[in-house]
Amino acid sequence: MKKLFLLLTIALLPWVVLAQNPFNVAAPIGTMAGDFTQNDVNGNPVKLSDFRGKFVFIDFWASWCGPCRAESAYLVAAYNKFKHNNFAIINVSLDMPGKRDDWLRAIEVDGRNWTQLSDLKGWKNEIALQYVITSIPANFLIDPAGKIVATNLRGDDVSSVLSKFVKAEVNADHTPPVIAITEPEVTRGLKVVQSGSRVLISGTATDESGIKSVEVNGIAAAISETGNFFASVPLTMGDNQLKVRATDRKLNSAVHEFVINRSSNKPDPSPNPQPVPVVPVNAAVTNTEGKYYALIIGIQDYNDESITDLDQPVADARSLQDVLLSNYTFDKENISLLANPTRSEIFRSLETLSRKIKKEDNVLIFYAGHGVWDAGRKQGYWFPSDAGRDDRASWVTNADLKEYISAIPSKHTLLITDACFAGSIFKSRAVLTGAPRAIKELYEMPSRKAMTSGTLKEVPDKSVFIEYLVKRLTQNSAKYLSAERLYSSFRDAVINNSSNGQVPQYGEIREAGDEGGDFIFIKK
Numbered sequence: 001m002k003k004l005f006l007l008l009t010i011a012l013l014p015w016v017v018l019a020q021n022p023f024n025v026a027a028p029i030g031t032m033a034g035d036f037t038q039n040d041v042n043g044n045p046v047k048l049s050d051f052r053g054k055f056v057f058i059d060f061w062a063s064w065c066g067p068c069r070a071e072s073a074y075l076v077a078a079y080n081k082f083k084h085n086n087f088a089i090i091n092v093s094l095d096m097p098g099k100r101d102d103w104l105r106a107i108e109v110d111g112r113n114w115t116q117l118s119d120l121k122g123w124k125n126e127i128a129l130q131y132v133i134t135s136i137p138a139n140f141l142i143d144p145a146g147k148i149v150a151t152n153l154r155g156d157d158v159s160s161v162l163s164k165f166v167k168a169e170v171n172a173d174h175t176p177p178v179i180a181i182t183e184p185e186v187t188r189g190l191k192v193v194q195s196g197s198r199v200l201i202s203g204t205a206t207d208e209s210g211i212k213s214v215e216v217n218g219i220a221a222a223i224s225e226t227g228n229f230f231a232s233v234p235l236t237m238g239d240n241q242l243k244v245r246a247t248d249r250k251l252n253s254a255v256h257e258f259v260i261n262r263s264s265n266k267p268d269p270s271p272n273p274q275p276v277p278v279v280p281v282n283a284a285v286t287n288t289e290g291k292y293y294a295l296i297i298g299i300q301d302y303n304d305e306s307i308t309d310l311d312q313p314v315a316d317a318r319s320l321q322d323v324l325l326s327n328y329t330f331d332k333e334n335i336s337l338l339a340n341p342t343r344s345e346i347f348r349s350l351e352t353l354s355r356k357i358k359k360e361d362n363v364l365i366f367y368a369g370h371g372v373w374d375a376g377r378k379q380g381y382w383f384p385s386d387a388g389r390d391d392r393a394s395w396v397t398n399a400d401l402k403e404y405i406s407a408i409p410s411k412h413t414l415l416i417t418d419a420c421f422a423g424s425i426f427k428s429r430a431v432l433t434g435a436p437r438a439i440k441e442l443y444e445m446p447s448r449k450a451m452t453s454g455t456l457k458e459v460p461d462k463s464v465f466i467e468y469l470v471k472r473l474t475q476n477s478a479k480y481l482s483a484e485r486l487y488s489s490f491r492d493a494v495i496n497n498s499s500n501g502q503v504p505q506y507g508e509i510r511e512a513g514d515e516g517g518d519f520i521f522i523k524k
Helices: 002-011 013-018 066-082 100-110 126-130 157-170 313-327 343-356 398-407 422-426 439-444 464-475 483-497
Strands: 037-039 045-047 055-061 087-093 115-117 138-142 148-151 178-183 192-194 198-206 211-216 228-234 238-248 253-262 292-298 335-339 362-368 371-374 379-382 412-418 447-452 480-482 505-508 520-522
Touching: 055 066, 055 157, 066 087, 066 100, 066 157, 138 157, 148 157, 178 238, 178 253, 198 211, 198 238, 198 483, 211 228, 292 313, 292 343, 313 335, 313 362, 313 412, 313 464, 335 343, 343 398, 379 398, 398 412, 412 464, 447 483, 464 483, 480 483, 483 505, 483 520
Parallel strands: 055 087, 087 115, 192 253, 292 335, 292 362, 362 412, 412 447
Antiparallel strands: 037 045, 055 138, 138 148, 178 198, 198 228, 211 238, 238 253, 371 379, 447 505, 480 520
């Protein structure tokens, strides 16, 4: 009898442990949740901070944990109820080494179709140790600001407590966004008349809750964090009804409608429009004591056979180097051309720049090669020559670039990228509008700007963007040329001559030290 009791005690020990310490005192309500990173089921690293701005339910469990599995039905019900309302679940599994199959099978059987993390170290799971998890199930509800607002919810309490937070958040705003069209100029009661086969619609959409999406005739527009948007829309001959729909983060929508008439009276815009002249104001007294440096990167040959090699990036990089040397105040010793560099070579060059540059200097960074956009992480990446298609750690992130750009103590830094999904560098794909200001004023204020070949879409290997960029730099006859004016001079040419309707972008790199100035090209 004693032996039977001992066996039962050993068998039930894990369940007994679960009953202990039902409240986690290491991360109490009202404190900020500690950030963490751990791989998901596909081996991709996931950070808690990637979910900032949402309510996040962090749930610690394991496939062998009976009480955890019993909670699955309540979690599934809560997830299905709130998943469209700014809510996400992150499961952290305490499954043991060698039990990956058990973990994956439990996910499938229980219907836990959300973010799943584990390092398969059991009770030594790094996140569990960070949060001092001594029993499971254990959970934390994190608000959009990253603060813990509830812990250890069970059964029906999961949905009922979520309703108090998430539903209140969703229903707080019932006001639709305000839409303003800035291009083309829309005058009430009058049609807009133009001759091209496509038109660029740009404007602003504003709402206290933030803008979730903007569509123009069903075409998703590129949109910045501050609500600037644009979309390239095809036109048929005659009247075209344009409908701009903006939706805020609370799913309230507004619609702005107007008519554009495509007329055959004027020919389509020339594929070689004349460059926009630059008329500098007070240019004679512009102080340009600093040197001009350039880091030019072209990558077309990749070690990973599953990544398609390209034909043009290195030649494109050299063509840009040539025009900078021949026409502008870039000295040869201050231009670094990297052909097919590795990740470490790119970082080494950026590190060299950050140490060499002085506060009065100007820096141009150019990249041509493969790019990728991860919608889940809202992160863009460059592929160095040693990138692995399935090895995210071998890629160069936008966050890496912003960190280095912030660290380079230059007067002005201009990033030019010619890659798929290049527009992701803006974080929110911000686009500058309005006429350029005086050259002296632009030069005096520090800037961190980016010019990209497109938005969040693929671009062809043979680049129309770099073709017109180099052409405009070559054709320019003015002493001073701002980067914004350069962009304006060839944007329409790229739109009208690209095979997939790519729309170049120009804007500030957020949180990198921009103070409203601009990069100024100075003619020799």
